[in-house]
Amino acid sequence: MNPHSVTAAEVVPGDLVALAGEDVAADRWYVVMHTLPEAPEVIRVTLRPPLGGTDREELLRREQRVTVAGRRVDVAAVPEVSSPTLDDVEFRDGDKVTSLRAVDPGADEVTYVRRWGAWYRDGDGHGDGDGDGTGVGDADVRRWAAEADREGHVVRHEPRPVSEARAAGARRVVVTGLGAMTPLGAGTSELWQGLLEGRHGIREVEGEEFDGLPVRVAGTVPVDPARLLPRQVARRMNRAAQFAVLAAREAWADAGFAEGGTRESGLDPERVGVSLGAILGDASVLVGGDRKLRDKGPRSVSPLTTPMTVPSQAASQVSLDLHITGEARTVTSACASGTEAIGQAVDRIRYGRVDIALAGGAEAVVTPAIMASFAAMRALAEGDPSEGSPSRPFAKDRGGFVNGEGAGLLVLESEEHARARGARIYCEAAGWGLSADAHHVAAPDPSGDGIALALRRAVRDAGGHLADVVHVNAHATATVDGDLAEARALQGVLGARNVPVTALKGHLGHLQGAAGGVEAVAAALTLHHGLMPPTVGCAELDDAIDLDVVRDAPRALPLDGDLVLSNSFGFGGHNAVLALRRAS
Template sequence: MHSDRYMPRRVVVTGLGAITPLGVGNSRLWEGLLAGRSGIRPLTGPEFADHPVRIAGTVPVDPAELLPKPQARRMNRAALLAVTAAREAWRDAGFVASGTRGSGLDPERVGVSVGTIIGGAAVLVAGDRRLRAKGARAVPPLTAPMTVPSQAASQISIDLGITGEARTVVSACASGTEAIGQAIDRIRYGHVDIVLAGGAEAAVTPEVMAAFSAMRALSARNDAPEAASRPFAKDRDGFVNSEGAGLLVLESEEHARARGARIYCEAAGWGLSADAHHMAAPDPTGGGIAAALRRALADARAGAADVTHINAHATATVEGDLAEAAGLSTVFGDADGAVPVPVTALKGSLGHLQGGAGGVEAVVTALTLHHGIIPPTKGCDDLDDAIPLDVVTTFARPLPTRGDLALSNSFGFGGHNAVLALRRR
């Protein structure tokens, strides 16, 4: 047992990796956001032909082609995305491509923490179809291990030789952010020194699209996919379902400095809360959101005045955006409720990556602090009058010099609220 187990250590971000509808790699993600590009596309497959919503944010490559075939065929799509992003983050942190093997790292002091929601549901659906068509013997033998949500974390562990721990968080659309928060604590209190943390999701399937359509939660702008996701806008009409993965390498500061690592920012704290309100709708008062924001600030030993930027959850649903604005106004608003902190919402370009959203948005928040630039919110051409936020639109904006903390928000069905606090160095 390490003597510093109960002495909190400072945690820093040393590596970033992403695969999103804007392309493969965090550079494609960052450049696409700054340019105001969209990764939302028509769904042209025959399985979507009779769907009321036929647009989604899809990764523009086949992730199975990015890994060796014998390895790829044992993974569900979410795991393929997760491993691809994890490999980039690992290399970006300065570690060897072979993972912990031959790196000089103790694999037992390295962990994985991944948030997801559905895992390999598409694999289970395919197995069910084979069962009904051809009988039990036709179901592939790896159907069960390829279905479980924990496959993304386990496949990263296998790929990089990580034996410390492989954790999975399932808390609706807050999953990726909560996975990062849990990783911060595992490093803080000495359980491990390094964690690959983030989120991954691949749920653009006919079944999921039909389910969200039945809820009337999706934007139905089939004729204008690139303009369909409109966070905070007056004319927003629902979110756009998307896929992707974002992973960060988190590391104790002393470990990072001892090896001369490049540090993007500090992973300063995180906060959780639960609305206890409704299975599918947020608390309209934003009370639970405000609680998570305050807990993240307290965990980072900071106050509202220390916040220089907020990366909003902002799915572009009418109720969700209003609830988030209410929570932000409660914590950061002036006497009139207006929030002076610049806010951006990435789902205008990316759509909603579900359990992967928190990971990708944390990657972008780290890049925002590192480069000192706030990406614009695509789709918010006419801000809702009921949303008292300073939303960055049209063009990127320099990060204010006041304050040193950036927040990344994630909120999910059932009232799951998670907020990550990153501090610039």
């Protein structure tokens, strides 16, 4: 701008002037629109903010020093505008107010969006701007408008459109069925009751193959899944696939479909899909086959070893069991696998590829080699499960995660399909977001920037605003660095709003590729019942974690928003976030 001092007698129309030194420091400038002699030693100067506004007049002595910016402005290009009063305007959620500090030539217009009775700064229209997330009231906005002309601001009110256009072809996706096999027991009722009661399902693993391991505690399913299936069916599935089929059957029945699958339910099997996440599926099959090969030779290895080893076996077995022919996909993105699989299924329904999908994750990797590997990384928690959960998310004394197993599946359905058959709707699967840390092969990025990006993308994909978020189901594995990175991201994205956070790995351990599926089931139940489960194992919150962690007892879900986020983050920097919305 090259500001320099001149006398008032030297200014001419088009000059950009600041009347005092403090105005220069505050970037408070005006365009000289015209000048008129008022008296032999006095000039009347008409000033207008450079980005538009109302005129003001100043009487300046000819010898009075002012600062000019070193460049002139075309006065015809500076609009004369006045901010209307908003005293009689009835605000509604979805309204926008824009505010422009017109006296600053370099200013950017700031947008605020009204959500849940308060106004939030909105950097790109989706609530992920650079405000602190606390919001302002209607009275503040009315005051801005009333003072705008005097302060050199331009304030505009944009009423919410009567109806918001949806993307061409996009359909709303809802959750109509839930199923789970977890360390708290078989079924979603066992899972939900255990979460609300603050119980954990972590126990010491049995078997001579685990002898000598430095850590022998894990979150294991307390029932043998093979005993819940016909023998001939079970022997062709690995343990993860058994979990998946049992959870899928429960979710299928919970959605109101007939036992047996698509044909018995009168559905077109080509319009139904499966989308499951897994890291390895069941590592024990390959380990067992290798042991037989070394001990007894090649003829001892079962021909089922290969088809039962691949991570896609869970998805294929669910497809076989329920006669689903639309698609059966498997997502492998470390511990984010289950959440990403749900997100992909949401998109498949949104854009008409299928009408219904079973989505989630399944994993069974409580094996000696996997446990030994995690222990060598010094990533596993130790402790006596009888004295409380060794997994302590967000706690000051946390020392690592507890390996676990299980499955969690949701029935996702296009809203029109669900309503046409009168289905009960738990919630809307509103959106999801992905990102990658590109930081380290195993360690999380301590800045939390990748996690923050996935959080913002999930809210944006849901067509929501950060002010809509009322609860977060955290990934929080109870590792020192991982919990800190997630907390930093949540604080940065959600600001000072103190959104309640729950972490379930104190109850369950870390179910790896199944974690996202099981935690999405819990998030859907949280929305459906209006209750947030407590976080087990966090007796004393880490001083460095400035979050409102739900502890000790369940808490009512806040009503001043409608989005719940479920987070999953994996080795290698895989970040996935699912956004669920309260059913309308």
